[in-house]
Amino acid sequence: MMNRRSLLSLFLVAVAAVTNAAYADTAKDSGKSNDGAKQSADDKANADAGAEAAGDDADAASKPGLHVWFKLERPKGSRYRRPYLAVWLEDEDGFPVKTATLWWQTEQPGPRWHRDLTRWYRNNRMRKLVEKTDLVDGISGATRGPGDYETHFDGTDNSGKPLPPGKYTLCLEAARENGTYKIIRKPIQWGDQAIARTELKGNIEIAKAAFSYQPVKNVTGE
Numbered sequence: 001m002m003n004r005r006s007l008l009s010l011f012l013v014a015v016a017a018v019t020n021a022a023y024a025d026t027a028k029d030s031g032k033s034n035d036g037a038k039q040s041a042d043d044k045a046n047a048d049a050g051a052e053a054a055g056d057d058a059d060a061a062s063k064p065g066l067h068v069w070f071k072l073e074r075p076k077g078s079r080y081r082r083p084y085l086a087v088w089l090e091d092e093d094g095f096p097v098k099t100a101t102l103w104w105q106t107e108q109p110g111p112r113w114h115r116d117l118t119r120w121y122r123n124n125r126m127r128k129l130v131e132k133t134d135l136v137d138g139i140s141g142a143t144r145g146p147g148d149y150e151t152h153f154d155g156t157d158n159s160g161k162p163l164p165p166g167k168y169t170l171c172l173e174a175a176r177e178n179g180t181y182k183i184i185r186k187p188i189q190w191g192d193q194a195i196a197r198t199e200l201k202g203n204i205e206i207a208k209a210a211f212s213y214q215p216v217k218n219v220t221g222e
Contacts (some may be wrong), residue, residue, distance in 0.1 A: 030158040040058060041180075050206055064189070064216040066153040068100070070172060073207035075179065082143035083205055086120035087151050090169045091104040096123045097168070098158055101151040102140045119183060155216035162216075163189040174205040191215065192203035 067085055074080060080081070087101040104114055115121045120185040128134060135158060157163055182203040188195065195213035202208045 021026070037098065063152070064214045065155050065211045066190075066211060067169070068151050068153075068170065068172070068211045069148070069209065070150075070206050071148050071202070071208040072144065072146050072174070073205060075203075075204050077160065077179075079178045081177040081179060081203065082145055083179065084114070084117050084173040085174045086117050086144060087118060087170075087172050089153060089163075090123070090171060092167050092171075096120070096127050096158075097163065098153055098156070099124075099139055100153050101137060101149075102136070103143045104140060105143055116177075116181060117173050118175070118181065120173050127158070136220070164189055170211060172200075172206055172209055174207060180204055182206060186211070188213065 037155075070087070072083065072085070084104040085101065086099060087105075088096050088099040093096050099120070104117070124135070134173045155163055166189075168188055168190050170184075170186045170188055174183070175181045177186070182205040183201055184203070184206060186200055187200075190213070194215060195211070197210055199211040200209040200211070
């Protein structure tokens with residue numbers, strides 16, 4: 001039986017041509033998904049809600065698990081669309097063991113842009129072949145406007161089983177219709193040692209990002 005690394009390599013070769021063709025078709029489409037005035041009002045409401053949800057960093061970071069904070073920026077320009085965004089963990093083989101946050105538009109024409117979350121979309125297709133489950137309906141939420149947000153990994157994988165100690169990669173990916181694509185990736189050690197809040201380099205879409213880690217019981221054995 002092939003391991004995950006072998007399966008991932010075969011999968012990437014198999015879908016490369018299809019993915020590239022799909023991107024070419026998407027690039028030709030100039031469709032727009034949201035009314036600008038309505039989106040501006042929604043953006044303000046989302047930013048206010050995000051600031052409230054972020055809460056007190058010290059209280060959040062005291063809970064076991066991996067805590068991630070990030071700030072969505074609004075780049076200059078009149079054609080702004082709220083970004084699609086995914087935050088997830090990959091194991092050493094690049095397998096997406098846990099998705100904590102997935103924000104995108106599920107109604108048409110939104111799905112045509114889902115593949116713009118290049119790495120998450122590609123890896124999730126491979127994950128579905130292995131786990132034979134569809135996570136989207138259970139974890140996805142609406143897109144959000146500029147603001148500060150927080151998400152949390154509780155120490156379990158997609159199926160609810162404890163994550164084994166080891167090396168993982170934290171991924172934050174953002175893609176915006178008629179905008180840019182950005183990804184932040186940071187290796188972390190999931191184990192019995194805490195990691196103090198660590199700042200990550202931001203970009204035009206994710207202006208700021210940071211994470212901290214508190215060991216969970218299934219890792220420490222307590």
